[in-house]
Amino acid sequence: MAATVVTVTSGKGGVGKTTTTANLAVALALGGKKVVCIDGDIGLRNLDVVLGLENRIVYDLVDIVEGRCRLRQAMIRDKRLPELYLIPAAQTRDKSAVSPSDMVRLCDDLRAEFDWVLIDSPAGIERGFRNSIAPADVVVVVTNPEVSAVRxxxxxIGLIEAEEKGPARLILNRLNPALVKRGDMLSADDILDLLAIELIGIVPEDENVVISTNRGTPVALDGKTRAGEAYLNIARRLGGEKVPFMNLEDKQGLFQKLARMMRSGG
Amino acid sequence: MLTYKRSVINIKGIKDGLLITLGEGEWAEVETLLLQTVAEREAFLKGARVTLDVGNHILHAVELGALRDKLSEHNISLWAVLSNSPVTEQTAQVLGLATRLSTPRPERAIRSLDTNISGDQALFVHRTVRSGFKVSHKGHIVVLGDVNPGGEVLAGGSVVVWGKLKGTVHAGVDGDESAVVCALEMDPMQLRIAGFTRENVQRRGKPEPEMLWIKEGRLVAETWKAKK
Known part of the structure; x- marks a missing residue:
C-alpha cells in the first residue's frame, strides 16, 4: 500500500477545514479504505472534537516527533469505523515543536500502512501551514463564498504553487443556493473564474453540519443529509471517480410548496 | 544667340539625374544663361536632381551657394558639381555637394533597407499573479495570466496583461508618462501610470479589452473592439 497524503488548508480560519477533514476521512473510511488523519493545528487542536475522539487522547503528534511514544501508541482508532485513525495535535505546545521534515518523515512511516493520510492544516500561512503541506501529494483548498475567504x-493557492505542491484542488463550503440565486452571494462560477483551479466539491450550507460537529459525529457517517452526500461525493472524486455534481436547487416538492404558500397566506 | 547659348549650356540625362555642362566664358554671363535656360524649360527640369559640370570655372562658396539657391527656387536640386579646378571642388565639398559621378553615393551602395525593428526589453511572466504576490521590473512587464485582487504589478515601463486585470498595477513607477497599461479584461482594484491615478470607474457589464495611457495630462482609456 502506498498512501496518498492529502492536506486540507484554506488560509482564512473558520471556513470549515476541520469539518472537511473529518468528513472526508469518514467518507473514505466508509468506502473501505484505511485512513489516518493528522491534526496539524498544534496548540489549537479540534479535529479530535469534531471526530468525537477527544476523551481518548493519551499521546499526540509532538510526543511522536520527540520520541516519547511509538507511532502506534498515538494513533486513536475510531470505534464506529474499523479503519479510521486519528493522530491528535498537542494542545500545550505550539507549531514550532514540529518541523516540515518531521511531518515528511511521519507521513513516510504512515504511507506503507494506509490508503489515505489526511492532514488538517491550521489557518494562516506560517509554520503550521508549511508543516502541513510539506508531505502533501494533493492539496485541497477549502473556501466559502465570501470575498475575504476567496482572497x-x-x-x-499561490503559496502552494510556489512550494511546487500545486495545482491545488478546491472545495467550496457553505454555499447557499438561494442566496446565489438572488445575487447576494458569490456563485461557484465567480469563484472558479478567479481561482482557476479544479473544483472537487461544493458543500451546501446545512444546519446538520453544526449539529453533528457539536456531537462529534460527522455528517458523512450517515449520508442522508445534503452536506453528508456532498462529502461522500468529494471522497469518491479524490479516489479518481467521475461523480456528477449534485443539483443544489431546492428539493422541495410541489406539496411542500403549496403547504408553505397556504401557511404564509393564512 | 540661341546657338551660342546651346553650346554653352548642355543638358543630358544620366543615371543620376541630369548632367548640365557649362561652357567657357565670363561666369556671370554663363550663370545668367543657365538660369534663363532653366526658366525656359522649367516644366521639363522641375524636380530634377542635377549634376553641374563647370569645367574650368573657378568658383567660391558665395557664387556656388547663390547658384544652388537660385536653382532650388526652380525646384531643381543640385547635388553634385564636377570641376577641373581643385578650388571649385573644395568649395563644392564645403557646401556638401558631391564632386564625383563615378563613385556611387556611399549610402546608396551600402545601406540596404533595415527591416529589423529594435524594441525594448520586457519581463515575461507566464502565470497568474495571485493575492499577496508581486511582480516588479525596471522595464516593461507582460503577464500571460490573470492579475487577481491583492496581486501587484509594478513596472518602470508599460504593462500588458493577457488575461484579467483585477489587482493593483502601476506602470511608469519612475515617472515615465509614455507608459501604457493594457489588459484583456480591464477591471483593476487600483491603476496608476506615472503620477496619475485612475478615477474609480463604475462599470456596467463585462469588462472589455482596454488600453490606458496619459494624454495631455489626463489618463485616457480606449476600448479595443474587433472589426465586425
Missing part, C-alpha cells in the same frame, strides 16, 4: 484562498 485568502487565492493567496494560499
Amino acid at each position: 485568502d484562498a487565492d493567496r494560499i
Whole structure:
C-alpha cells in the first residue's frame, strides 16, 4: 500500500477545514479504505472534537516527533469505523515543536500502512501551514463564498504553487443556493473564474453540519443529509471517480410548496 | 544667340539625374544663361536632381551657394558639381555637394533597407499573479495570466496583461508618462501610470479589452473592439 497524503488548508480560519477533514476521512473510511488523519493545528487542536475522539487522547503528534511514544501508541482508532485513525495535535505546545521534515518523515512511516493520510492544516500561512503541506501529494483548498475567504484562498493557492505542491484542488463550503440565486452571494462560477483551479466539491450550507460537529459525529457517517452526500461525493472524486455534481436547487416538492404558500397566506 | 547659348549650356540625362555642362566664358554671363535656360524649360527640369559640370570655372562658396539657391527656387536640386579646378571642388565639398559621378553615393551602395525593428526589453511572466504576490521590473512587464485582487504589478515601463486585470498595477513607477497599461479584461482594484491615478470607474457589464495611457495630462482609456 502506498498512501496518498492529502492536506486540507484554506488560509482564512473558520471556513470549515476541520469539518472537511473529518468528513472526508469518514467518507473514505466508509468506502473501505484505511485512513489516518493528522491534526496539524498544534496548540489549537479540534479535529479530535469534531471526530468525537477527544476523551481518548493519551499521546499526540509532538510526543511522536520527540520520541516519547511509538507511532502506534498515538494513533486513536475510531470505534464506529474499523479503519479510521486519528493522530491528535498537542494542545500545550505550539507549531514550532514540529518541523516540515518531521511531518515528511511521519507521513513516510504512515504511507506503507494506509490508503489515505489526511492532514488538517491550521489557518494562516506560517509554520503550521508549511508543516502541513510539506508531505502533501494533493492539496485541497477549502473556501466559502465570501470575498475575504476567496482572497485568502487565492493567496494560499499561490503559496502552494510556489512550494511546487500545486495545482491545488478546491472545495467550496457553505454555499447557499438561494442566496446565489438572488445575487447576494458569490456563485461557484465567480469563484472558479478567479481561482482557476479544479473544483472537487461544493458543500451546501446545512444546519446538520453544526449539529453533528457539536456531537462529534460527522455528517458523512450517515449520508442522508445534503452536506453528508456532498462529502461522500468529494471522497469518491479524490479516489479518481467521475461523480456528477449534485443539483443544489431546492428539493422541495410541489406539496411542500403549496403547504408553505397556504401557511404564509393564512 | 540661341546657338551660342546651346553650346554653352548642355543638358543630358544620366543615371543620376541630369548632367548640365557649362561652357567657357565670363561666369556671370554663363550663370545668367543657365538660369534663363532653366526658366525656359522649367516644366521639363522641375524636380530634377542635377549634376553641374563647370569645367574650368573657378568658383567660391558665395557664387556656388547663390547658384544652388537660385536653382532650388526652380525646384531643381543640385547635388553634385564636377570641376577641373581643385578650388571649385573644395568649395563644392564645403557646401556638401558631391564632386564625383563615378563613385556611387556611399549610402546608396551600402545601406540596404533595415527591416529589423529594435524594441525594448520586457519581463515575461507566464502565470497568474495571485493575492499577496508581486511582480516588479525596471522595464516593461507582460503577464500571460490573470492579475487577481491583492496581486501587484509594478513596472518602470508599460504593462500588458493577457488575461484579467483585477489587482493593483502601476506602470511608469519612475515617472515615465509614455507608459501604457493594457489588459484583456480591464477591471483593476487600483491603476496608476506615472503620477496619475485612475478615477474609480463604475462599470456596467463585462469588462472589455482596454488600453490606458496619459494624454495631455489626463489618463485616457480606449476600448479595443474587433472589426465586425
